[in-house]
Amino acid sequence: MKLNLMFKFLLIPCLFCMSPGVGKSATLHTDTPWLLHIIDSTSDGADGVRLGDVNGDGLPDIATGWEEGGLVRVYLHPGHAESAQHWPAVTVGTVADVEDAVFADLNGDGVLEVVSSCEGDHRAMYIHRLAHKDDDPLLPDNWLTEPLEAASGLMQWMFSAPVVMEPDGMTCLAAGAKNENAELGIFNRPDPSGRWHWNPLAKLGWVMSIRVPDMDGDGDMDILFTDRKGPRRGVRWLENPGDGGLEWKEHLIGGQDCELMFLDMGDLDGDGQLELAVAAKDRRILIFDSQPGEGWSRYEITYPDNTGRAKAVAIADFDLDGRNDLVVSCESAVNCSGVFWIRSSSWPDPGEVEYFDIAGPRGIKFDRIECVDIDGDGDPDVLTTDERDDLGVIWYENPLN
Numbered sequence: 001m002k003l004n005l006m007f008k009f010l011l012i013p014c015l016f017c018m019s020p021g022v023g024k025s026a027t028l029h030t031d032t033p034w035l036l037h038i039i040d041s042t043s044d045g046a047d048g049v050r051l052g053d054v055n056g057d058g059l060p061d062i063a064t065g066w067e068e069g070g071l072v073r074v075y076l077h078p079g080h081a082e083s084a085q086h087w088p089a090v091t092v093g094t095v096a097d098v099e100d101a102v103f104a105d106l107n108g109d110g111v112l113e114v115v116s117s118c119e120g121d122h123r124a125m126y127i128h129r130l131a132h133k134d135d136d137p138l139l140p141d142n143w144l145t146e147p148l149e150a151a152s153g154l155m156q157w158m159f160s161a162p163v164v165m166e167p168d169g170m171t172c173l174a175a176g177a178k179n180e181n182a183e184l185g186i187f188n189r190p191d192p193s194g195r196w197h198w199n200p201l202a203k204l205g206w207v208m209s210i211r212v213p214d215m216d217g218d219g220d221m222d223i224l225f226t227d228r229k230g231p232r233r234g235v236r237w238l239e240n241p242g243d244g245g246l247e248w249k250e251h252l253i254g255g256q257d258c259e260l261m262f263l264d265m266g267d268l269d270g271d272g273q274l275e276l277a278v279a280a281k282d283r284r285i286l287i288f289d290s291q292p293g294e295g296w297s298r299y300e301i302t303y304p305d306n307t308g309r310a311k312a313v314a315i316a317d318f319d320l321d322g323r324n325d326l327v328v329s330c331e332s333a334v335n336c337s338g339v340f341w342i343r344s345s346s347w348p349d350p351g352e353v354e355y356f357d358i359a360g361p362r363g364i365k366f367d368r369i370e371c372v373d374i375d376g377d378g379d380p381d382v383l384t385t386d387e388r389d390d391l392g393v394i395w396y397e398n399p400l401n
Helices: none
Strands: 035-040 050-052 061-066 071-075 089-094 098-104 113-118 124-130 143-147 156-165 170-178 183-188 197-203 207-211 223-227 234-239 249-254 260-266 275-280 284-291 295-302 309-316 325-331 339-344 353-357 370-372 381-386 392-397
Touching: 035 071, 050 098, 050 370, 061 113, 071 098, 071 113, 089 113, 089 124, 089 143, 124 156, 156 183, 156 207, 170 207, 197 234, 223 260, 234 260, 249 284, 249 295, 275 309, 275 325, 284 309, 309 370, 339 381
Parallel strands: 098 156, 207 260, 260 309
Antiparallel strands: 035 392, 050 061, 061 071, 061 098, 071 089, 098 113, 113 124, 113 156, 124 143, 156 170, 170 183, 183 197, 207 223, 223 234, 234 249, 260 275, 275 284, 284 295, 309 325, 325 339, 339 353, 370 381, 381 392
16 A cells, blocks of 8 residues: 555654653743633533534535534524624534534535534433525524434443545444444445444544544545543554455544543645644643654643643644634633643754743633634634633634734
């Protein structure tokens, strides 16, 4: 198999390289927190954001599960001029213990469905879909909620992501769980009946991120994930066999010594190869870089003072200097910053870094991040949720433009 250069040496054991800044105290620049905009704060326990384009207008819409509120909601981008206001919203389903909601076109008709994953005692997944493809998506009566029967009762579902499977091009679902009997696998429909089938691929302790990039450059989608707890924790990926088969080879990237949270992929140093950035619960960011002949090198960034505990990290160029930066969200951010960004001139080895506050003291438990230009002014804003301080679904306006 011909491997993509950026992942060519994935099977070589990790080489661990520490940033010179690890262990040093650092200062968070708090002069100019970003302007906060609340999209929706009318329920309880907003738990992450996922993006899609529901109405085909080219603007990012949002799917969010409200865990304590038991709601799955979709938010339609109102246009750049109105983006600082509350967004038009629709509750597409009411389900218990919802942990995640993601857009996916599961039947290939060009209209997005929403898939929700439920943990706790509920242990179920649901598909929320419009009754007819031309229905108004903002009318709740137009949405139907159907159980994904193959998921019911199996495990505490935490996260899912659509994955296009070859050779038939069917959109299936990669999904994972936590705690007892937790697995990562794929729901697919191999027969014309439309019935979903669960195909487990790996044991898990507690899945956090699931991404579906082409890790080895062979033209099909692999599964990249973080396992937070248990004897197999770390960053791993599963290699798509490419023939519709169920034997996916597992590859370890690293991070077995950490409790890993959400990850992101991006070209930090501008060399055309992607790095991985992973939030580790003990207030660190791990950066994994793959270079020919060297395997995966690991670098670390410690959090500055006056910030919360690690939850998520994302990659974007916040100051538009042509070099990517990191943005970090936190939980347990009581009377301190729960969202901040990091700049370095020496990625992937961060060397000396600068930390800049985004959130200020408002908010307590933030979640996964999307970096997208919400207001159309040409710079990336930060979209996330706060689950504990009643901020709900929110975005922070980049002050650059």
